[in-house]
Amino acid sequence: MTAHAECRPLLESLSDYVDGTLSEELCEEIRRHIAECRDCRIVVDTLQKTILLYHATASEPPNIPSNVRDRLFRSLKLEDYLQK
């Protein structure tokens, strides 16, 4: 990917490729390229995995420690709703 001039434009489209928002024509071009270019294939695969891992951690519902929530309610003068 660093050595080949043709790898560069591919890099620019990678987000759209992994998000599935790239045109079929360009997807095909990428698939053709990574079938022959080992470095690019690794970048595409590991980038996809990177995003997948972060999505997996983000799909766990965020929580807020109860003392942080308590202080938030007090700062907003909503402490009478704290038991709810």
Next chain:
Amino acid sequence: MTQTLPQSPSISALKSGDREEFVRLVDRFSAPIYRLAMKMLGNQQDAEDVLQNTFLNAFKHIHSFEERSSLSTWLYRIASNEALMMIRKRRPETTMADFSPEKDEDEVYSPIQFVDWCCLPEDEFLSSEARLALDRAIQRLPDKLRIVFILRDLDGLSIEETSQVLDLSQTAVKTRLLRARLTLREQLSSYYGNRLQKRSKA
């Protein structure tokens, strides 16, 4: 999800000062906003300040909310501004130039790590040690890339919503997102590449 989200708050009730509606707003959005602040600032005290300031500002300005964006986009906008302001306050040497758009002209940098770590066993990917590495990698991103990555890939906002929240063009959001993702890939390649090596030696 273990619990269902509270019903979306009514904007007209919020504008009329209905306290119960504010509670609904806080309950619905406090956890994601706290997470955003934690990921942006990396410490609980600052994140808590951002969280409180976000809702204090939201309460104060709800009457002028023009509904050109959704309520959640509006709240994320306040929270992102608060977080970026907190970073500037904490690091006074950070100049406005760090947030200026022209730096976006930087071309997307070239990958340097070509280790294929996708073949690691599944239990390696989200071990508690790996989760720390994932978090650390986010913390190391430059602020303007980090905020885009958090909004888009952790909070699941669309490119359009992210551009509204940050007052950036969609092109700028896409560029920053790609740079953030590629930077994270490099860092994860170091971490998981290392794990791969250790396993092959074991």
